[in-house]
Amino acid sequence: MAHNQSSPEAGVGPDRKAALNNTLRHRILTMQIAPGSVLDEVALSEEFGLSRPPVREAMRQLAGEGFIELEANRPARVTSMSYQSLRDFFLIAPMIYVAATRLAAEHASKADIAGLREIQDSFRDAVHSNDVDGRVFYNDKFHLRVGEIANNAYVLPSLRRLLIDHARIGKIFYRPSNARMLEELHEASRQHDEIIDAIANHDADRAEALIRAHLDLSRKNMAMYAAPEGMAISLGV
Amino acid sequence: MAHNQSSPEAGVGPDRKAALNNTLRHRILTMQIAPGSVLDEVALSEEFGLSRPPVREAMRQLAGEGFIELEANRPARVTSMSYQSLRDFFLIAPMIYVAATRLAAEHASKADIAGLREIQDSFRDAVHSNDVDGRVFYNDKFHLRVGEIANNAYVLPSLRRLLIDHARIGKIFYRPSNARMLEELHEASRQHDEIIDAIANHDADRAEALIRAHLDLSRKNMAMYAAPEGMAISLGV
DNA sequence: TGCGCGCAGAATGTCTACAAAATGTAGACT
DNA sequence: AGTCTACATTTTGTAGACATTCTGCGCGCA
Numbered sequence: 001m002a003h004n005q006s007s008p009e010a011g012v013g014p015d016r017k018a019a020l021n022n023t024l025r026h027r028i029l030t031m032q033i034a035p036g037s038v039l040d041e042v043a044l045s046e047e048f049g050l051s052r053p054p055v056r057e058a059m060r061q062l063a064g065e066g067f068i069e070l071e072a073n074r075p076a077r078v079t080s081m082s083y084q085s086l087r088d089f090f091l092i093a094p095m096i097y098v099a100a101t102r103l104a105a106e107h108a109s110k111a112d113i114a115g116l117r118e119i120q121d122s123f124r125d126a127v128h129s130n131d132v133d134g135r136v137f138y139n140d141k142f143h144l145r146v147g148e149i150a151n152n153a154y155v156l157p158s159l160r161r162l163l164i165d166h167a168r169i170g171k172i173f174y175r176p177s178n179a180r181m182l183e184e185l186h187e188a189s190r191q192h193d194e195i196i197d198a199i200a201n202h203d204a205d206r207a208e209a210l211i212r213a214h215l216d217l218s219r220k221n222m223a224m225y226a227a228p229e230g231m232a233i234s235l236g237v
Numbered sequence: 238m239a240h241n242q243s244s245p246e247a248g249v250g251p252d253r254k255a256a257l258n259n260t261l262r263h264r265i266l267t268m269q270i271a272p273g274s275v276l277d278e279v280a281l282s283e284e285f286g287l288s289r290p291p292v293r294e295a296m297r298q299l300a301g302e303g304f305i306e307l308e309a310n311r312p313a314r315v316t317s318m319s320y321q322s323l324r325d326f327f328l329i330a331p332m333i334y335v336a337a338t339r340l341a342a343e344h345a346s347k348a349d350i351a352g353l354r355e356i357q358d359s360f361r362d363a364v365h366s367n368d369v370d371g372r373v374f375y376n377d378k379f380h381l382r383v384g385e386i387a388n389n390a391y392v393l394p395s396l397r398r399l400l401i402d403h404a405r406i407g408k409i410f411y412r413p414s415n416a417r418m419l420e421e422l423h424e425a426s427r428q429h430d431e432i433i434d435a436i437a438n439h440d441a442d443r444a445e446a447l448i449r450a451h452l453d454l455s456r457k458n459m460a461m462y463a464a465p466e467g468m469a470i471s472l473g474v
Numbered sequence: 475t476g477c478g479c480g481c482a483g484a485a486t487g488t489c490t491a492c493a494a495a496a497t498g499t500a501g502a503c504t
Numbered sequence: 505a506g507t508c509t510a511c512a513t514t515t516t517g518t519a520g521a522c523a524t525t526c527t528g529c530g531c532g533c534a
Contacts, residue, residue, distance in 0.1 A: 017517090041486075051519045053290050056487085060294050064301010066394065073486060073525050085390070092336065092391040099332060153322070154329040154402075157303065157394035165391075254487090278516075288489045293517085310495055310516060 020048045020058050028067050028078055029140055029167040030133045038075040039068065066161040081168060089165050090219050094212060096158050097143070101195065101211040103150035105204040112149045113200045119145055120192050127189045132174060135185070136167045142192060146199070170218070173225045181221065188217055257285045257295050265304050265315055266377055266404040267370045275312040276305065303398040318405060326402050327456050331449060333395050334380070338432065338448040340387035342441040349386045350437045356382055357429050364426045369411060372422070373404045379429060383436070407455070410462045418458065425454055 024044075027033045045055045063070045069077050104112075119142045126134030140163050147159040175181055191214045198207035261281075264270045282292045300307045306314050341349075356379045363371030377400050384396040412418055428451045435444035 052486090053293075053488095054518065056290075057293055057297050057517095060297035061301055064298060066390075075485075088389045088391055091340075092389060095332060095336060096391070096395070099329065152325045152329060153303070154325055154333070154395055154399050157398045158333070158391055158396075161394045162391050289516090290518095291488065294487095312515075 016048050016050055017054050017058065020044065020050065020055065021061065023048075024058070024062060025067060026133075026137060029164065030136050031168055031171045033078050035078050035168065036080040037078045039078070040075065066164055079164065081165060081172075085165060086169065086222070089162065089169065090215075092158070093162050093166070094215055096155060096162055097211050097215060098208050100143075100147045100150045100152075100155050100159050101199070101207045102204040103152050103155065104146045105199045105202050105207040107151050108149050108199045108202070113196065116142070116145055116149070116196050116199070120189075120196060123192060124189050127185050130176070132171070132176070136171055139170065139188075140167045146195075149199070166218070169222060173222045175225065184217060184221060188214065191217070253285050253287055254291050254295065257281065257287065257292065258298065260285075261295070261299060262302075262304060263370075263374060266401065267373050268405055268408045270315050272315050272405065273317040274315045276315070277312065303401055316401065318402060318409075322402060323406065323459070326399065326406065327452075329395070330399050330403070331452055333392060333399055334448050334452060335445050337380075337384040337387045337389075337392050337396050338436070338444045339441040340389050340392065341383045342436045342439050342444040344388050345386050345436045345439070349382075350433065353379065353382055353386070353433050353436070357426075357433060360429060361426050364422050367413070369408070369413070373407055376407065376425075377404050383432075386436070403455070406459065410459045412462065421454060421458055425451065428454070 024033075024039075033039070039059070041052050041055050041059070044050075045052050048055070059068065059070065059076050062068050063076070066079055069079050071077075108116075119138055123135065123138035123142055125131075126138055143163055143166070144160070147156050147163075150156075191210055195207060195210045195214065198204075198210055261270075261276075270276070276296070278289050278292050278296075281287075282289050285292070296305060296307065296313050299305050300313070303316055306316050308314075345353075356375055360372065360375035360379055362368075363375055380400055380403070381397070384393050384400075387393075428447055432444060432447045432451065435441075435447055
């Protein structure tokens with residue numbers, strides 16, 4: 001349990017605004033707040049010990065990052081998901097993930113690799129200790145960090161948007177009772193390690209192959225859940 | 238002059254907040270506000286007849302879209318550009334533009350095509366009447382609309398970010414005295430028409446080829462401007 | 475009984491005023 | 505003369521109160 005993003009008493013501390021942002025992100029990623037839910041401004045301002053203006057600013061920011069959707073004179077809602085979202089996700093994700101990973105392999109410094117390994121250590125721990133939220137959280141952090149290492153302002157926006165739904169898809173289709181799924185989580189963790197190695201070696205081609213396999217694993221998992229009997233399901237591509 | 242986005246007296250009207258957003262976007266796209274410039278909250282609130290809180294909300298929103306950059310306790314600054322930006326842009330732009338255009342070709346309805354043609358009419362007018370800002374504005378609108386028709390929430394964020402710098406690059410390297418450049422603007426306009434036709438015919442392959450040629454034209458223009466004397470370009474901070 | 479109108483409650487949007495942080499400047503000390 | 509420090513100014517951040525808009529319920533009417 002390395003992270004405590006969702007502390008119950010968040011109304012204290014030096015930087016309550018950052019706490020609000022991080023906590024909301026975490027709750028949305030882990031689906032503690034379900035897609036489509038409404039966010040009440042006063043409730044949040046009371047929870048985090050802020051007045052409404054800074055809360056509203058945070059909302060605008062989160063909306064820009066794709067976590068929530070705003071409409072005039074209407075409450076903020078967590079970005080919704082649909083069957084269409086799944087299709088769109090697996091259609092675009094390979095392109096963006098590959099671009100980010102290849103660029104990361106080209107640009108990564110020693111410090112970047114060290115940072116990546118640190119995140120991956122936390123991710124591995126979460127997988128081994130069956131900490132579902134921690135796994136979702138550090139998986140997000142891992143891929144986001146790869147995107148930051150890529151150091152290209154034009155890939156990051158879509159990558160950020162994809163990662164939100166990547167996390168939520170991972171949570172939706174996660175079934176703890178399934179032994180095969182557990183094995184595949186460990187497989188995903190191993191893939192992370194290999195991706196780091198490929199990036200460290202500046203081997204963009206290998207990094208690309210690995211990230212593609214990584215996404216295919218997610219997609220297969222999801223398809224397996226949605227269509228256990230081997231039904232044809234068109235997942236784009 | 239079909240658009241009046243930058244009306245001098247913006248402090249009136251029913252929706253001053255939308256006016257603030259649109260005007261700022263327009264000014265940044267056309268570089269009426271240079272990259273790296275600071276935006277003063279009180280000045281904007283006075284200009285648009287608003288108080289600071291809604292202005293600050295708009296700032297957060299624009300920051301999320303990539304127009305400006307925010308730092309704690311520091312004034313908002315228009316997103317800066319550098320030589321690195323140019324490289325990054327032409328590295329990623331083809332990928333995103335192609336994805337958006339192909340998806341648009343697959344999804345476009347009759348109404349979508351009509352909307353595109355309408356925008357393109359305004360763009361063509363701007364090109365023929367040498368309305369530089371109008372050209373930049375409607376070019377942005379055109380490609381943004383294509384992205385909206387693509388109807389994929391994961392391509393749009395990066396496309397939006399790219400379009401900001403696409404507009405600004407177009408302005409930076411625009412030289413009205415150059416006859417060859419004028420001809421290439423008309424060529425770009427013709428390409429728009431062809432892209433619409435390809436999308437209308439659901440011909441994704443042709444749409445892809447056209448959008449690639451469209452970007453190559455921009456890139457060639459820029460290289461032509463940058464390379465002749467072999468001088469390094471200073472892009473204002 | 476079903477539909478539409480209108481009012482009451484609640485939530486969002488905005489404003490003014492105050493607090494805190496950062497910057498620029500002037501003065502004093504080394 | 506240079507630099508550090510303390511203060512004053514400016515600007516950003518926040519709070520609480522007010523205005524406006526939406527929602528839901530109940531009443532009245534066909």
